[in-house]
Amino acid sequence: MEIFNISGMRVIELLGNNLTGTLPLNIGSMLPNIEGLFLISSMHLFGTIPHSLSNCSKLIYLDLGNNRLTGLISNSLGYLTHLKYLFLEGNYLIxxxxxxxxxxxxxxxxxxxxxxxxxxxxxxxxxxxxxxxxxxxxxxxxxxxxxxxxxxxxxxxxxxxxxxxxxxxxxxxxxxxxxxxxxxxxxxxxxxxxxxxxxxxxxxxxxxxxxxxxxxxxxxxxxxxxxxxxxxx
Incomplete structure (x- = not known):
């Protein structure tokens, strides 16, 4: 999944669609101001949660639930010190x-x-x-x-x-x-x-x-x- 010219966005909400592909590895530099990222129930997102996500230091809401994400839940999520809501349910994360x-x-x-x-x-x-x-x-x-x-x-x-x-x-x-x-x-x-x-x-x-x-x-x-x-x- 490729997203361009959205560095100023604060909220991205793409619930319940049929998106396919992986999260961009450089998502942290693409979305430096993001506060809410909602990609729940797309059912076709796969791959790992990029480590660069921890650079989204303003993130408050993170919802990646009910996809096909795999790999380790990274300890780097602990860098998201403003995080209030974390949804990772319904994936294949370890x-x-x-x-x-x-x-x-x-x-x-x-x-x-x-x-x-x-x-x-x-x-x-x-x-x-x-x-x-x-x-x-x-x-x-x-x-x-x-x-x-x-x-x-x-x-x-x-x-x-x-x-x-x-x-x-x-x-x-x-x-x-x-x-x-x-x-x-x-x-x-x-x-x-x-x-x-x-x-x-x-x-x-x-x-x-x-x-x-x-x-x-x-x-x-x-x-x-x-x-x-x-x-x-």
Whole structure:
């Protein structure tokens, strides 16, 4: 895909078309002033996410979801320090086993939404997940990503979350008690994993919870009576 003479553009929105080809390798120099790039659901964009995209230092909205993009999610996305919304869902993107790109995104202190669902990441959630912008991150969606290992306790640092979806992965271990720190959480989906242990009373502290999905795990014991106090559930 070739685009010319658009260096002054601030927003490009090409949703739901049949675009084909790859993103220009020099996209960072072509769009120095871009603040919003929306190429969602074109279904025919392939290739990798160019490293030069990290030079788009004014970028606030980046939506490349539901295409056929491949390759590593680059740690260079962490240079986009003004980024608020990042949509990469529904591609074929991968990462290293430590999902280090999540660590790099801790530099994006204004990040509100991170949507990476449906990519074969095949890694383990890092402890540094808790360093994502805890005071601004509202939505974290990473369903069906072949994520393994345990949910780190540090996830409780994301105190502003209202939507947490880690369903359809291979997560093991128990539900961290630190989930109780997510007092604004409204949607919590851990279904279709391999989680074990009990459903603790910690969930009863989530007074804003409206949706709780724990289907298809290996949880045991009884359902806490105090869940009945969650009037929004």
């Amino acid at each position: 990462s290293d086993t430590t999902l280090s790109f999540l660590t790099s995104l801790s530099n994006c202190r204004h990040l509100k939404l991170l949507e990476i669902s449906g990519n074969p990441l095949n890694g383990v959630l890092p402890i540094s997940l808790g360093n994502l912008s805890g005071t601004s991150l509202l939505h974290f969606k990473a369903s069906n990503c072949i994520i393994k290992g345990e949910i780190p306790r540090e996830i409780g640092n994301l105190s502003s979350l209202i939507d947490l979806d880690l369903s359809g992965n291979g997560l093991i271990g128990s539900i961290p008690t630190t989930i109780s720190n997510l007092r604004f959480l409204q949607l919590f989906n851990l279904s279709h994993n391999k989680l074990s242990g009990f459903i603790g009373d910690d969930l009863c502290k989530l007074q804003n919870l409206g949706y709780l999905h724990l289907t298809q795990n290996q949880l045991s014991g009884s359902i806490p009576n105090c869940l009945g106090n969650l009037t929004s559930l």
